[in-house]
Amino acid sequence: MQPIDFFLRGTRLHPERQAVIDVGTGLTLSYGELKMQAFSLAAALQALSENKRPVVATLAGNSIEMLLGILATYACGGVLVPLTPTAVEKDIARQLECARPDLILYDKDYAHLIDSYKGKRLCTNSTAKHSVSQLIKKYTGTVPERPWCELEEIIAIKFTGGSSGTPKAVQQSFRCINTMVASLMLVYEFDSHERFLLAPPMTHGAGTFVLPVLGVGGCLVIANKASAAQLHRIMATYRITSTWLPPTLLKRLVDEQHTQPVPFPALRNMLYGGAPCPLPLLNQAIDCFGPVLGVTYGLTEAPVIIAGLPGRLGSLPENRGSAGHCGPMTRVAVVGVDGFPNETPNTTGEIVVTGDLLMSGYLNMPEQTSAVMRNGWFYTGDIGYIDERGYLFIKGRSKDVIITGGFNVYPSDVEAAYLRHQAVNECIVFGVPDETWGERVEMAVVLTTPGVLDPEALTNFGKQEMGSIRTPKKIYILDSFPKNELGKIDKRRIVTSLRDEN
Template identity: 25%
Template structure:
């Protein structure tokens, strides 16, 4: 195969404001927070349910936290996990870990014990910062992992009065939980740590091109959960590319809605890191809620709203949307799932802002392509490669670069591409060859340089912006005593994009109901991975060698929906 592109037609589509190549300072992520604190100490960095914190306040707390982590024995390269919803604590923890020389391991608070244990064992994390609501899960798996310290925080800790007094009662009413934390030598209060006499932070020399900032877990291009190794330079480069792509956005003047979770690399880069590097104000929501989102946009005058299609669908279909002033919206960055044209058009009409679709993957920090905000946007296209991002469509027939409109595998190279998979040299070698990242996505480029995806990674399901890997669901189903065969597929869903359906063949003489399987899966899987439908069959369609024809089941469902 060729290792250099014969042409880059997408560069001809760039407006004059976007250069083909950018300069990426050799800076750590946390150095940008320090610069903001020194140059504009009183500028508000974040707003959280009525609470505001300036650049200086966030920096000082992150520095205090870094000192405490180093006193706990965190050294350069040690992994520290964050298991938090979007809160000020997640921002303080993230930059504090980096200041201490640690590597952030973002952990989904929805994980069940099995998933959490796998990630902690695989990463070798020494410390975890978690919400009180997930503390019981952390406590249950701690002894099976390398975790030495657990730091517990509460959402109320960063709420203004009187919300901080009322919130525990609301939390108990909504969750039915009142968590009791067993504080000891290995279990600490986040707020109490920050109240301690500041510990001096020992400066850590960081090689931004080689030293990791983040281990981000993903199913990757082959479906098995693994840690993507991203350096400071990877993340700084991708954030810089985002800033330059949205060239009308003004440094220091934007307000960005952070409803996408920071534990997802998309929300982390296009929300949190973007705000710090571009001196924007983050309006943080602990989870996406349509009413809270509408209120936040109106009251905080949000200008940038990164999201997933389900979020925009929720906004445009809210019965009270007409009561809110959404005219402050200028740019919306849609990712994680295909954006329906109707949703794009309705949202733009409603707000007067621009909603464009992009494409990326965790292995690329994550963004590689994006449609122009203020320019040509072909229907169905994922857009153009970002500056310094080379993309090749690899022909399956010739093993070389495919001509325009020929479908092949999408290959990517650029400063945002990962260093590899954590402790998985063989899988790294398979995914990264001759300087290219093999994405496993099938697509094509038109003659103008716009790219289109025609098929995703073989089996992955994207539901409501979450990546779901059927193999994990199937393995859980296979562990049930009544299940002989099982396959999970993604089927079209008007709200989530796709939803999970499981096809099940039972063992002879065994019985189980849909409700019983649902209860079983809920005990083993995060809520977004649980099949929404089950269908019992006598047999599954297979190839001559016995491989289940997943696509055949999906086509059956599509035909059924059309005729139904």
């Protein structure tokens, strides 16, 4: 079985049912129409690349054409290479040099990022000769060749690690993607009435829900570069049942719901992932939208569903702040003091994962692969524990743990304490070398209202909440935090800037 078979299952069950709506253009396609266009494009990709299994890079925003590119690549057993449209040209060039795609599907808005690329190109939002729309017309009725592929062959190359060093090319196999799709279908209880909003870039977390939703006969609702106010209206207008969001976008939707409250009777799964969600924000979201807040936990190396919970479970008071149960086809443990995986409840250590969800390794990086994959286990670099109910809780990254005066301080614990203060909007905690303590705790914060508190007041609050050891020795009050292309706080950039200034 190949990932495209999930889509074909939905097509067989509901050929006339609406499969996708593009909010921006108003275009809709049924399952039958989506299959015809995707398969025509797949035949075109094979012909244009002269490769039965073409390597296809994508550099585009959310659109039906982007969706067709994904499905077409899967339909011919090709290798999908999603690139990030908000990356800089030199990063795109480095990724292209690494993956060596046969061709690129791109938006003309991002053409300047691939000026140096000498390979073949297909534009997603143009009617030129070499555009997605024209090639679909040319190859309509042509059936793509579907080569036999072993489950361990590679179907996707995805880049990770750009914010903290040299990006690594993660190789995902047919086995990995099949496991991810089946697990998402089971955990989030998708059915044929699903109307899933794809708002964040399909090149990343949101795109992993394409096949799980199409596999059950649901409908994808595509939005591109929509504001929080626009997404708020879309969710109500299209009676959205599920969506996936990074916490930064979730916060903007909470603010919008406070300003313009509307009912969302169809909503079941408002899933968050990609970054930790502060507990105060989670509680606010549940108050705003009801018991629909679910969670996903994964990495590119073990995508999306290492653990998770649907909205009906993630919103229960005892489960808030948890990453959920481990996925149905994944085993999760923590590394104990002896250095081996340990499944004893409430043992804190590095989270490790094994099962068919794992990547096949980093492309052309055997040493880096060996460093994180040992004896069948993937070492995530995240610190956490599993409670007696089997729920996973994440405390932070192992490299972020601050050892001060012999005590381990987890930044996430300190951040959680400060985020309970009504005047704190966002904060990050980090360690700085110190001659006396080894490391000292410092913090940068964005206040809800500028000037409402000074560093001394924040220090006093920390000592009352946590004691002196975990209270930051220095606090920087900033106007705002920079975010990366996925909406995550760019902690590395903030810390580097503060160190350069001080």
